[in-house]
Amino acid sequence: MTTPLLRLDGLTKAYPGVVANKDVSFAIQPSEIHALLGENGAGKSTLVKTIYGLVKPDAGQMHLNGALFEPADPRAARAAGVAMVFQHFSLFDAMNVAENIALGMENPPPQREIAAQVRQVSDHYGLPLDPTRIVGELSAGERQRVEIIRCLLQDPKLLIMDEPTSVLTPQEVTILFATLRRLREAGTAILYISHKLEEIRALCDAATVLQLGQVVGTCDPRATSTREMAELMVGSSLHVPHKAARPEGKVILTLQGLSANAPHRFGTALRNIDLTVRRGEVLGIGGVAGNGQDELVAALSGEIRTGRDMVMMAGKSIGHLGPNARRRLGLLAAPEERMGHAAAPDMTLTENALLTAVARQDLSKRGFVRWGKARDYASAVIKAFDVRTPGPGNTARSLSGGNLQKFVIGREIMQDPLVFVVNQPTWGVDASAAAAIRQALLDLADKGAAVICISQDLDELMEISDRFAALNGGRLTAPRPAQGLSVEQIGLMLGGAHDMEVAHVEG
Amino acid sequence: MIRLEKRTAPSRFWTYAAPVLAVLLTMVCGGLLFAALGNDPFVTIRTIFWDPLFSEFAWYYRPQLLIKGAPLVLIAIGLSFGFRAGVWNIGAEGQYILGAICGAAVGLAFYPTESVFILPLMILAGALGGWAWAMIPGVLRVKFGTNEILVSLMLVYVAQNLLASMALGALRNPEAMGFPGSRNLARYPSATSWINESAGLHWGVVFALIAVIFAYITLSRHIFGFQVRLSGQSPRAARFAGVNPGLLVLICMGVSGGLAGLAGLFEVAGPSGLISIDFNAGYGFTAIIVAFLGRLHPVGIVLAAGLMALTYIGGEIAQSNLRLPAAAIQVLQGMLLFFLLAVDVLTHYRVRLTARGVA
Numbered sequence: 001m002t003t004p005l006l007r008l009d010g011l012t013k014a015y016p017g018v019v020a021n022k023d024v025s026f027a028i029q030p031s032e033i034h035a036l037l038g039e040n041g042a043g044k045s046t047l048v049k050t051i052y053g054l055v056k057p058d059a060g061q062m063h064l065n066g067a068l069f070e071p072a073d074p075r076a077a078r079a080a081g082v083a084m085v086f087q088h089f090s091l092f093d094a095m096n097v098a099e100n101i102a103l104g105m106e107n108p109p110p111q112r113e114i115a116a117q118v119r120q121v122s123d124h125y126g127l128p129l130d131p132t133r134i135v136g137e138l139s140a141g142e143r144q145r146v147e148i149i150r151c152l153l154q155d156p157k158l159l160i161m162d163e164p165t166s167v168l169t170p171q172e173v174t175i176l177f178a179t180l181r182r183l184r185e186a187g188t189a190i191l192y193i194s195h196k197l198e199e200i201r202a203l204c205d206a207a208t209v210l211q212l213g214q215v216v217g218t219c220d221p222r223a224t225s226t227r228e229m230a231e232l233m234v235g236s237s238l239h240v241p242h243k244a245a246r247p248e249g250k251v252i253l254t255l256q257g258l259s260a261n262a263p264h265r266f267g268t269a270l271r272n273i274d275l276t277v278r279r280g281e282v283l284g285i286g287g288v289a290g291n292g293q294d295e296l297v298a299a300l301s302g303e304i305r306t307g308r309d310m311v312m313m314a315g316k317s318i319g320h321l322g323p324n325a326r327r328r329l330g331l332l333a334a335p336e337e338r339m340g341h342a343a344a345p346d347m348t349l350t351e352n353a354l355l356t357a358v359a360r361q362d363l364s365k366r367g368f369v370r371w372g373k374a375r376d377y378a379s380a381v382i383k384a385f386d387v388r389t390p391g392p393g394n395t396a397r398s399l400s401g402g403n404l405q406k407f408v409i410g411r412e413i414m415q416d417p418l419v420f421v422v423n424q425p426t427w428g429v430d431a432s433a434a435a436a437i438r439q440a441l442l443d444l445a446d447k448g449a450a451v452i453c454i455s456q457d458l459d460e461l462m463e464i465s466d467r468f469a470a471l472n473g474g475r476l477t478a479p480r481p482a483q484g485l486s487v488e489q490i491g492l493m494l495g496g497a498h499d500m501e502v503a504h505v506e507g
Numbered sequence: 508m509i510r511l512e513k514r515t516a517p518s519r520f521w522t523y524a525a526p527v528l529a530v531l532l533t534m535v536c537g538g539l540l541f542a543a544l545g546n547d548p549f550v551t552i553r554t555i556f557w558d559p560l561f562s563e564f565a566w567y568y569r570p571q572l573l574i575k576g577a578p579l580v581l582i583a584i585g586l587s588f589g590f591r592a593g594v595w596n597i598g599a600e601g602q603y604i605l606g607a608i609c610g611a612a613v614g615l616a617f618y619p620t621e622s623v624f625i626l627p628l629m630i631l632a633g634a635l636g637g638w639a640w641a642m643i644p645g646v647l648r649v650k651f652g653t654n655e656i657l658v659s660l661m662l663v664y665v666a667q668n669l670l671a672s673m674a675l676g677a678l679r680n681p682e683a684m685g686f687p688g689s690r691n692l693a694r695y696p697s698a699t700s701w702i703n704e705s706a707g708l709h710w711g712v713v714f715a716l717i718a719v720i721f722a723y724i725t726l727s728r729h730i731f732g733f734q735v736r737l738s739g740q741s742p743r744a745a746r747f748a749g750v751n752p753g754l755l756v757l758i759c760m761g762v763s764g765g766l767a768g769l770a771g772l773f774e775v776a777g778p779s780g781l782i783s784i785d786f787n788a789g790y791g792f793t794a795i796i797v798a799f800l801g802r803l804h805p806v807g808i809v810l811a812a813g814l815m816a817l818t819y820i821g822g823e824i825a826q827s828n829l830r831l832p833a834a835a836i837q838v839l840q841g842m843l844l845f846f847l848l849a850v851d852v853l854t855h856y857r858v859r860l861t862a863r864g865v866a
Binding site: 301302303322323324327333335337340341342343344345346347351354355356358359364367368369371395397398 | 516517728729730731733736737740741743744746747748749751
């Protein structure tokens, strides 16, 4: 057997109070797509940051091509041939593609040369990208291509990709996979981080599974079932949300020609959205990030006001009402961004409970806050939704992402909404918490509420939705029954039911 | 190597210790400054911070503490609402001048009639004058997105010129034989804000006390206080919670302008007595330091205002007894804010000494 490209031996890294990596050892062969699997908090990020020179391990060694590899910083890692595409892009919206790529270089050549290189690389690997376009106008998939090409220009031996498909449509995923396979043929190894098991089965040659910072197993994903891999990841059998058949309820929410201007320069305008939602149903809304999800939630929550009749609830025009007036009527929302939008990071959970529950839970009297009652309500949410925190007096910032998400969702659900709008309910949440949140959404629908779930996770939407619609460029497709929708049909809906490239030019 | 590590939650200890440490650092560096000016640093610091309270002439200086402190408290309390909400009214000095002009104008219009209604009318006019002056940057920000820092600050200079033209024109004392300045309101029984002049007690002190209690209850118990804090910490969350950001800007500007106007009115109708060209003494700017030194907390503001009043009075003693230049006292006050902001880092960050830059 040849020397592995990268060998990790007993890597250990501890942070105060938590061991992120414990004695992690595995090897990546040249020309191999190696999957790194694990739940949120399993230590995947710390591990790749170690390889990329962002984190120094407390113990253990790495060998690159047989030589000791101890990158002091990402620059050293890049020089040794390790490149990384992060989950969150670091691009400047107001600059064009070539300028963004030049920014990441040590000694950037002239723009014209970069543009030529970009064209060459994008042709070679089948990644269509125009170097003169402004990044703020690109789709998420195209932004990712900028990041990938930026890495490829360094001619890396190992490319690390952190959850690359979370923002892509199925068609864009296909393009990405073709590129990655071509890279493998060209001799580049790829460390592929994901928790989407189907993808890993389709793409990867080897897989290492992390759990609580330790390697708990390796497998050949081509010969292992998704269920087996999932159980390796979680360490127990998975709880699959239970979806009961529900009778068709009365129409509760109607959108008629809902349109709204983009709230800021890189936002998306909502265009002429028509929709009816019935009690007792879960409507899933898919779409690639940046196609109007935030704006739709804001128009429903009351953060964006629209024409009176554009939003009707139980026959009443509410498009002009603010968030608290809508809450009183039973229309509640949970936005995507937990920190700073759904919750104030430096405020206590009691104060954060007050943030949305003041109207429906009667937490104020003649304008004065009833702090005791607010604390009781926060405690009730913490208890009912199994939020791991010492108590309601702790700040939102001190909670992990999944725990805060449970609190934020629980805070709304426990107010008995008639209509509940939620954006990315399980983003960055570990598998068991995600299952609990999905179950809570289904329970809410069972009780007769209408649930509008906006998500980029298609598996999640297919799991809980009764009907499915997609957002594209601020337009909403007509909803279709979720049962029996094929991946191709979903992909076409996400792409706006016409050719994707055309849609991007328009968008 | 010194590294700063962000704390998960602001340190409770340093929240209270930072102002104290800032005062101590100011004393040390102020002492060095005075030594460089050729004064004995210990004597100077004692003159400024100790003599007004405990020297043999303290009976004279202690009432001064109320006189200097009351306008600082009134203005700083108003500013603290805006500063908590991210509304930066830097022009309280201008609103203070306008409050004084409007209030004095009402009082002078009634001269020499005697009536119990004159002072309340003046108080109303003073508050409205300051409020209206603050509404200019407020409305401009809400309607056109202008920067309220610049607009409110520039309006201070407009207000100063207005003050000069009033002192020389419309409000000039017709019996002053051409000298600039208005009639003395402190000598007009129906218009004076004095309650007991020898004790330093005037209506401004009473209003400052009421403002402190009112602010304390609003911030800790009322939903509006919650919205103010929320808007400052997370504007998006505030919008989600149903806060109307434009209205909040107007209310915060209005409250701070109104209270600054009140402070101006009480000053002109009492301690100062008359509208003169150089009537304003920088309370509006010093109150910014007071607000931050007091952690934007009503009780903290009272303590901070006391300290600043002390430096004013002690500074005057040092000027007359030790021949210290007036600018040296202003430097001392500036140092206080400077050190407070510097020490504040400790509230949010932990200082780590490391051998190497290990992440």
